[in-house]
Amino acid sequence: TRTTRPQRLLKAVQDRAIRGNPKSVISVIDHYCRNQEWAMNVGDEKGFILDSVVSELNPQTVLELGTYCGYSAVRIGRLLHSGARLLTLEFNPDYAAVAREVISWAGLENTVQLVEGASGDWIPRLREHFGIHTFDFIFLDHWKEGYLADIKLLEECRLLRKGTVLLADNVVCPGAPDYLEYVRKSPLYDSRYFKSHLEYTKAEDGLEKSVYLG
Numbered sequence: 001t002r003t004t005r006p007q008r009l010l011k012a013v014q015d016r017a018i019r020g021n022p023k024s025v026i027s028v029i030d031h032y033c034r035n036q037e038w039a040m041n042v043g044d045e046k047g048f049i050l051d052s053v054v055s056e057l058n059p060q061t062v063l064e065l066g067t068y069c070g071y072s073a074v075r076i077g078r079l080l081h082s083g084a085r086l087l088t089l090e091f092n093p094d095y096a097a098v099a100r101e102v103i104s105w106a107g108l109e110n111t112v113q114l115v116e117g118a119s120g121d122w123i124p125r126l127r128e129h130f131g132i133h134t135f136d137f138i139f140l141d142h143w144k145e146g147y148l149a150d151i152k153l154l155e156e157c158r159l160l161r162k163g164t165v166l167l168a169d170n171v172v173c174p175g176a177p178d179y180l181e182y183v184r185k186s187p188l189y190d191s192r193y194f195k196s197h198l199e200y201t202k203a204e205d206g207l208e209k210s211v212y213l214g
């Protein structure tokens with residue numbers, strides 16, 4: 001049977017990227033998805049904004065919702081300082097299998113931990129299961145319908161603290177209107193929009209950065 005899009009992306013990484021070199025994994029994926037086969041990675045343009053938010057924050061504990069092929073886990077993981085950890089949740093087992101290989105190829109298996117399952121099931125169990133107190137940084141990049149429910153769950157589970165930064169992908173395309181309305185209206189958040197483009201295209205998209213005020 002045919003290979004899947006994630007499997008073809010993984011083959012490009014294994015054929016063209018340097019093992020243990022996150023920068024080369026990122027550039028191989030971006031070149032492949034721009035020139036051969038589009039895939040829903042955050043990409044290089046929005047990725048540059050992601051990099052600047054992470055670098056400025058220098059977080060110790062990071063949560064990513066939606067791993068896909070592991071591109072943004074590698075982007076974030078490569079910027080974390082020793083002792084810092086990224087926990088990334090992926091619902092789709094086929095995506096998770098590819099992402100584990102991409103994360104390993106980049107040499108980030110000790111920094112990035114991939115957990116398979118639904119974010120709504122896992123968020124209430126993160127403290128007891130992984131000994132996490134609160135997150136410094138959260139990247140939302142899974143199904144847009146789940147953004148609002150998941151940050152309300154993170155609030156309820158007291159996994160946010162004063163200053164926790166949430167960064168949400170695709171708030172314009174495909175769009176997360178209920179999430180945007182919530183973080184922009186709520187006195188609990190200080191929110192701003194970073195205008196950009198949908199990965200590898202000219203269509204508008206952007207990232208919403210929201211600081212939890214607690």
Ligand SMILES: Oc1cc(-c2ccc(F)cc2)cc2nccnc12
Pocket residue numbers: 040041042066141142143144169170173174198199
């Ligand atoms: O970055 C993204 C882009 C798209 C997407 C798909 C098809 C289009 F036509 C436009 C945009 C879907 C996504 N789902 C989950 C996480 N990230 C996504």
Ligand SMILES: [Mg+2]
Pocket residue numbers: 040041042141169170
């Ligand atoms: Mg996305």
